[in-house]
Amino acid sequence: MSRWYRWYALAVAAACGWALLTGWWITPVERLTGVPKSVRDNPGSYRSHYSSYHRYYGGK
Amino acid sequence: MAESMDCPKCKAPLEPVEIADGVVVRNCAACFGVLYEADDVAVPLKLIGAKPARFDCPRCRRPMETATAYDGKLEVDRCLPCAALWFDAGEIMILRKLSGVENIAGRRSEAQPDASSASAVPAKHSNKKSDEPKSILPPEMEGAKNPDEDRAPTVTLAGRVYQHFQTSVPVTTSVLGEFPWVAKIGDSARMRDFIAPPYLLSQEVTSTESVWSAGEYLEPEEVWAAFAMPGAPPAKIGVAAAQPNPWTEETPAVWKSFWLAAAVCVGAYAVFAALASGSSVYEGSFAVAAGDLERSRVSEVFEVKGRTSNLEVSIDTNLEQHWAYVSMALIDADTDQALDFGRELSFYNGVDDGESWSEGGRSETFYVPSVPAGRYYLRVEPETDASQLSFRVAMKRDVPLKRLPLIALGLLLLPAVWAGMRQSSFENTRWMESDHPRTSSDDDGDDE
Numbered sequence: 001m002s003r004w005y006r007w008y009a010l011a012v013a014a015a016c017g018w019a020l021l022t023g024w025w026i027t028p029v030e031r032l033t034g035v036p037k038s039v040r041d042n043p044g045s046y047r048s049h050y051s052s053y054h055r056y057y058g059g060k
Numbered sequence: 061m062a063e064s065m066d067c068p069k070c071k072a073p074l075e076p077v078e079i080a081d082g083v084v085v086r087n088c089a090a091c092f093g094v095l096y097e098a099d100d101v102a103v104p105l106k107l108i109g110a111k112p113a114r115f116d117c118p119r120c121r122r123p124m125e126t127a128t129a130y131d132g133k134l135e136v137d138r139c140l141p142c143a144a145l146w147f148d149a150g151e152i153m154i155l156r157k158l159s160g161v162e163n164i165a166g167r168r169s170e171a172q173p174d175a176s177s178a179s180a181v182p183a184k185h186s187n188k189k190s191d192e193p194k195s196i197l198p199p200e201m202e203g204a205k206n207p208d209e210d211r212a213p214t215v216t217l218a219g220r221v222y223q224h225f226q227t228s229v230p231v232t233t234s235v236l237g238e239f240p241w242v243a244k245i246g247d248s249a250r251m252r253d254f255i256a257p258p259y260l261l262s263q264e265v266t267s268t269e270s271v272w273s274a275g276e277y278l279e280p281e282e283v284w285a286a287f288a289m290p291g292a293p294p295a296k297i298g299v300a301a302a303q304p305n306p307w308t309e310e311t312p313a314v315w316k317s318f319w320l321a322a323a324v325c326v327g328a329y330a331v332f333a334a335l336a337s338g339s340s341v342y343e344g345s346f347a348v349a350a351g352d353l354e355r356s357r358v359s360e361v362f363e364v365k366g367r368t369s370n371l372e373v374s375i376d377t378n379l380e381q382h383w384a385y386v387s388m389a390l391i392d393a394d395t396d397q398a399l400d401f402g403r404e405l406s407f408y409n410g411v412d413d414g415e416s417w418s419e420g421g422r423s424e425t426f427y428v429p430s431v432p433a434g435r436y437y438l439r440v441e442p443e444t445d446a447s448q449l450s451f452r453v454a455m456k457r458d459v460p461l462k463r464l465p466l467i468a469l470g471l472l473l474l475p476a477v478w479a480g481m482r483q484s485s486f487e488n489t490r491w492m493e494s495d496h497p498r499t500s501s502d503d504d505g506d507d508e
Contacts, residue, residue, distance in 0.1 A: 002313035005475055009321035016325040016468035020332040020460050023370025025429040030400040035391055043356035043439055 068115040068146060069093055079267040080165045089246040092149035101145060102166035103159040105129050105136065113137045119144060130158040153229065153250065165267065215254050215261060222254035222261045225301050225494045253301060260302040277302040299490040307483035318476040322469055329465040337366060337458045347450035348442050356441040361393045364457060368432045372456040376423040379407040382446035390428065393435040399428055427461065
């Protein structure tokens with residue numbers, strides 16, 4: 001197991017370093033392409049991936 | 061000592077046995093009691109609290125008396141006229157333990173308690189030479205006479221430290237085969253096992269000798285091959301006393317790798333934290349009202365510099381008894397690419413039965429991962445049930461996350477802990493059969 005663990009530990013440490021280097025995190029972020037250039041002039045021309053969000057009925 | 065005697069307790073014939081040079085005791089093969097001449101007991105025995113015994117002296121037939129020694133921990137029957145001591149089965153062991161003297165057969169030294177005292181057994185013999193039982197004890201052995209098994213003593217042989225494993229008193233109940241000694245029903249010995257896996261030391265103490273044996277654990281396959289046995293040996297069951305722990309070398313190696321990798325993770329975090337810019341790249345405020353036909357807003361173009369890294373996004377709202385969902389897109393001003401994300405916020409509070417409560421929060425901080433350098437603008441589109449919503453968005457570049465090394469440590473720790481538990485479990489199984497179980501059980505397991 002020690003040999004397996006050595007490689008595993010190396011992989012975990014490398015992944016940790018890579019995540020710190022690139023700012024990786026598990027937050028879900030949609031990466032989109034083909035966004036129209038006109039969004040700045042007409043913000044309503046872009047619809048968010050999350051725009052179908054339904055009303056929240058929180059509160060006690 | 062040729063006269064015939066019967067056991068005062070069970071009436072079986074007492075057999076004379078010479079347990080040391082010139083020291084003859086009388087054993088009962090039925091109940092394992094033994095009759096000593098008082099002078100043949102090498103340890104001091106200050107007997108007090110004498111009261112009539114329930115039986116007579118096997119030699120003179122006169123009533124014996126029962127007295128105690130060592131603060132009542134040892135009860136001995138004695139005959140004052142004959143200067144004889146009767147030990148029930150197990151009492152010799154108790155005497156050994158209490159006195160710390162392994163070989164109790166032999167003449168007492170002059171320094172021992174006054175034999176003329178009223179409470180002491182009078183000496184009958186005075187010219188018997190002191191004698192130690194025959195003992196095979198390597199001169200380099202240390203601690204071999206430590207009588208305190210309860211504290212897990214050790215013995216050292218040739219520089220190797222052996223831990224006490226078990227003490228037992230086996231009794232011969234049947235005999236099968238041939239032996240180079242006279243084997244009798246009722247023969248008993250005191251066995252002490254010490255281990256330093258794969259090595260084992262065993263001490264066998266009888267009334268006449270103390271013999272040490274050294275052994276080494278062999279795998280079943282080795283034994284099978286040595287005797288040219290056909291087939292395969294049966295599967296191992298449990299853990300033998302001296303069986304080497306297969307994880308003894310592996311587990312420390314795993315932990316060594318763990319500490320190295322953990323140091324790399326923590327060190328990497330420290331380096332990135334020290335070098336991280338953490339600079340503010342954007343800060344802006346937005347407001348929407350219920351009557352707005354178009355709620356989406358865009359920011360000015362701002363520049364995100366440096367290597368691909370994360371953005372820390374903070375939203376701070378004016379929510380009060382309302383909810384909001386802020387949909388955001390970080391749009392590259394020079395390409396057609398965007399990062400789309402959103403956050404839900406809500407804040408409610410009140411007082412119920414005199415107790416104030418609150419739920420949710422007005423602000424939140426989260427991270428957008430792996431954002432390349434470039435010129436960006438932010439598009440926000442809030443949804444809310446509030447008539448007025450204003451919020452502030454702030455972005456910081458390159459903020460190392462503490463949770464990354466923590467998660468890495470957790471991932472590293474799980475297999476390492478598992479390896480440690482596996483090694484520990486093996487040892488627990490081994491010692492479970494000993495006098496020193498390592499579990500939480502309060503049972504000492506001392507067989508004495």
